[in-house]
Amino acid sequence: MAKARSVFFCQNCGFESSKWMGQCPGCREWNTFAEEPKMITKKATAGAARRETAQPLALSQIEMSTTTRMSTGIGELDRVLGGGIVQGSLVLVGGDPGIGKSTLLLQVCRNLSQAGKRVLYISGEESLQQIRMRAQRMGEFTDQLMILCETNLEDIREAITKTAPEIVIIDSIQTMYNEDVTSAPGSVSQVRESTGVLLQIAKGMNISIFIVGHVTKEGVVAGPRVLEHMVDTVLYFEGDRHAAYRVLRGVKNRFGSTNEIGVFEMRESGLAEVPNPSEYMLEGKPEGASGSVVACTMEGTRPVLLEVQALVCKTNLAFPRRTAAGTDLNRVNLLMAVLEKRAGLGLSSCDAYVNIAGGIRMNEPALDLGIILAIASSMKDQPIDEKTIAFGEVGLSGEVRSVSMAEQRVREAKRLGFDTVILPEACKRQAARVKEIRLVGVKNVREAIRAIV
Template sequence: MAKGKNVTVYFCQSCGYESSKWMGQCPGCKEWNTFVEETVEKKTAGKLKSVVGGNQDLKSYKLSEIDMQEKERMKTQFPELDRVLGGGIVPGSMILVGGDPGIGKSTLLLQVCRNLADAMSVLYISGEESLQQIKMRAQRIGNFSDNLQLLCETNLERIEQVIERQKPSVVIIDSIQTMYNEEVSSAPGSVSQVRESTGRLMQIAKGMGVTVFIVGHVTKEGVVAGPRVLEHMVDTVLYFEGDRHAAYRILRGVKNRFGSTNEIGVFEMCEEGLREVENPSEFMLNGKPEGASGSVVACSMEGTRPVLLEVQALVCHSSFGIPRRTAAGTDLNRVNLLMAVLEKRAGLSMSNCDAYVNIAGGIRMSEPAIDLGIVMALASSFRDKPIDEKTICFGEVGLSGEVRAVNMAQQRVTEARKLGFTACILPKVCVPTLTDTAGIKIIGVENIQEAIGRM
């Protein structure tokens, strides 16, 4: 291979944009102060390998000549994970699992390895833990088949040799920030190393038909190159969300070439690892107070799944010149907007009140359909008037105080009825779209004044 000289370049840690000089704002993603300095070797000559196809002669195909028969997906025996993946793992795909350190990414993938190893060969490659540490974690999870092989290595050349020799069906890389390519002069974890390592693994996945899971850490300080650099390279991007000190975790698909990108999977962290939560609505509503003001149940759609959640609000007169506003689990700017709508359109004077809004359960929801729930909770707390415990509400609220339509109204009503709710406040324009309302009272409202009047 031809050698070149070392030069200094600057990479954006958010999108991987490369520049010859440092810049305050990235031209690619418009983020500020994300450029880091790296020393790379510029080669004067060399050949680039094809991602797919190898040494085969290049040939173009007509649409009519392409076989549309879909490959049979591999089931992980985790229905929540299979739903997020679009029905299972597609052979030969590359899946990125991102999240904060300690959130449970390695635990989830180790449990997936245990399930897959019953029917196929799996290779778990760790660059962070020793073999003894992995076995200690595996003993808490359960019994493993001998089809699972462990390897502690960070050199991609050696890893590629092991994969070519063993030919596993699934490979786990934990984590991509620890891998390094000898052809890249920068340190492991840098943007260029992470990008080149992922490109090498992608060649392995597409060329050999091996499914590759790669783990990517996301740090709050942004010191390590995050998975955003890799999102355009992989087939599927999954983010593991949640507070590492809380019990619940959400696996959210933000990119999926083989399925929907709106699905979520809910897990609960326990001593034996991660346990699926098949009915998140029931868990989210556990411990809901009875007869308390400022509490209402709303419904949010996550993909094709309706999730019922409790919206809590506490409004009290402020002792300071500037009232305090806090939101947990939802957007604070949206809460401020809805409070302004309440004051202007409903006559509730909240300008001198502190307001605290919380989505119970530690799950973050941002769908506009929970606007009506936030409005009802704020009005209930302000008036100190409880809302009927068997009433659910959903709808988007506009700046004129109107309650606008939301999608999948029938699925939301069906989920509420299944959990024992007897009344549903929803946008009036959604009422004609409902086909099955037996056992639940439907209350259509056009604006927030009508909704508050139903309290």
């Protein structure tokens, strides 16, 4: 028997070290190392993985199995998954506590079971009564959905073999444990080994498995970062817990694109889809106020209009205060420097606060022009016409550069009743295919500012 030694794992990112360290070299977090026994018996994993020896094959010899995708019955989720659940895939759903992971997956269970699929929901966190209570809020369920409260992976494997479901939900991976691993549930080695077991089940029995993973900043439980490369698809559920909407973002997807998002709203009856995020994001936009402009960003193939707000005021400090909510502060600082140098605005003696209204985080360069105009409008105390939107990337010499998919952006603006679009001159030709909307092409920030006054 091998001598049991211990190793140290960063509980945040899974960095492995033979010594304890104060700061993790992998993720730069402090105080995240925890000691775990090294000896992981490979008995279970290695034994189960031993199949008959595989022969190398030429690509053309491999049979194409038609990848069957199952619709989850939730359009926004299907879009993020790349068109539905792929049979035999392992999907990780991460997110902050209370954001709605269990709710979303229970809804998926309901839809799939109503479509006649056998679904097994395994919870290690909540009692059967709690799940029942949540289900009560959501409406009708069929008996095709089975619920199991269990944390031991061997028992779970047995239950799966016995019930032969097509979809399994594991809520959450941090509560699961494998008897062969001696460390506590939620530790890096447990999480990693448990996911390994689930991976075998998914691929071996051709079952799609959804795994819920918690993300904690403090690193008390192992974040799902360590398993991101083990699974096929990683989805993150994000959003402001104080706002009702939630954004589901694909971070990795072996079966589809990762730049699509799904937008949901938390209601008492569960998560409702928001098919038109633009309308949602622009709700409550102030009228006739300076420092506010509507910008357009692309989320995958979908244009999303949102409001950029800026507040610029004289500072009393030696170092003016600058903050950015919902976008990158460095980008805002850079854009303010561009405004100072290229448009002659005296911003160095001003505090500036920039906010993407609605609490959503957006970093697309096409937002630059919106941020520039919001700052300029607040600085000059000059409101921008409410029916105007702006998009374009701004370069260091103050030039407004073209962005992709200008036509789609203009179309979305028109659909929502806007009548003027300030856009890069270079995009104007492409965007001119959309009729009955005024296009103002600008080459640099000076021209853009002139367009709003």
